[in-house]
Amino acid sequence: MKRLTSSRSTTQALCLVVLCAVGSELLAAYADSTGDVPALLFAVVFFGALYGAPALLAREVVRRAGWGWPSLLLLALALGIAQACLIDQSLFSENYYGYEGWAESRQAAYIPVFSISAGQAYNFIIGHVIFSFGAPIALAEAWRPDRARRSWLGPVGIAVAVVAYIGAALLIASDPESQSASTSQFITSAVLVIVCIAAAWYVGRAAGRAKASTLPDQASIKPFPIFAMTFVPALLLASDVFGESWSGFVFNTAITALVGAFVWWRARRQDWSVHHTAAVALAFLICRGMLAFTYFPLAGEVEPIAKYTHNIVMLVVAVAGWFALRPSWGNHSKS
Numbered sequence: 001m002k003r004l005t006s007s008r009s010t011t012q013a014l015c016l017v018v019l020c021a022v023g024s025e026l027l028a029a030y031a032d033s034t035g036d037v038p039a040l041l042f043a044v045v046f047f048g049a050l051y052g053a054p055a056l057l058a059r060e061v062v063r064r065a066g067w068g069w070p071s072l073l074l075l076a077l078a079l080g081i082a083q084a085c086l087i088d089q090s091l092f093s094e095n096y097y098g099y100e101g102w103a104e105s106r107q108a109a110y111i112p113v114f115s116i117s118a119g120q121a122y123n124f125i126i127g128h129v130i131f132s133f134g135a136p137i138a139l140a141e142a143w144r145p146d147r148a149r150r151s152w153l154g155p156v157g158i159a160v161a162v163v164a165y166i167g168a169a170l171l172i173a174s175d176p177e178s179q180s181a182s183t184s185q186f187i188t189s190a191v192l193v194i195v196c197i198a199a200a201w202y203v204g205r206a207a208g209r210a211k212a213s214t215l216p217d218q219a220s221i222k223p224f225p226i227f228a229m230t231f232v233p234a235l236l237l238a239s240d241v242f243g244e245s246w247s248g249f250v251f252n253t254a255i256t257a258l259v260g261a262f263v264w265w266r267a268r269r270q271d272w273s274v275h276h277t278a279a280v281a282l283a284f285l286i287c288r289g290m291l292a293f294t295y296f297p298l299a300g301e302v303e304p305i306a307k308y309t310h311n312i313v314m315l316v317v318a319v320a321g322w323f324a325l326r327p328s329w330g331n332h333s334k335s
Helices: 002-026 037-065 070-085 104-106 117-143 157-171 181-209 223-239 247-265 274-294 303-323
Strands: none
Touching: 002 037, 002 223, 002 303, 037 117, 037 157, 037 181, 070 117, 070 157, 070 181, 104 117, 117 247, 117 274, 117 303, 181 274, 223 247, 223 274, 223 303, 247 274, 274 303
């Protein structure tokens, strides 16, 4: 039985790693690797290390400590800031890898005193919180809700995740394109990461150990209405209606705040379960996958057939999260 439990945890952890790679980079289909099978296979491994490994570690810390989603999201925020400001430093780049429209996007909501774009700050950092870490974790936990609040990694798994994350992060950080931050920007970003980690600890300790989720069958509202209510605002955010201008920044921030407030209010009810959290996550992932059909990669030349095949495959991977909304999924066999 112990070996079976270990096998299930390993499978669940590997699924999370793959979903982090898809949600963070591949679902949006913006790079020249779009539709290139060998490049995509490498990307799954590399981005799995860069995003999936820290997602596993953040989740492990939170679940072992018995904290809840507020602490997990704060750790995801720390990871998002670290990625955009310390590792690839894209938030401070004037023309990152020559991506089309980068400079124009940066100037649209530019903040001279910080030498960053407000729109890019929202898209990069909040984007990582949602797509690289939060949504994949929510779906992976809901696939086996009986293990949602348990540890998935042993000492070896933790060591592998740490080495994988550090290795991938150092490879990115050593690239000249990822060395755009000034000394003050780097130090400020590092302080913000530490503040987020400290806040996660404080919030987790203050709230006490997280309560186990009520069984989905007892919920007064099923996950599907939550998905439907989240889908429209998630689609508006994915559509980037006002672009990365100041209007877009204000609009996107307001919509995100409203969705967050709704989830926070609804999650305080006793009948909120891991399936409801997964419904919110799935809405964001599907919207991002759908909007990827409306543009071509920002760098390189990609043939239409390869591009749309890529979009379909990645969207199918995201839609597989639909199983996370089914109350019976993962409950028929207790580990």
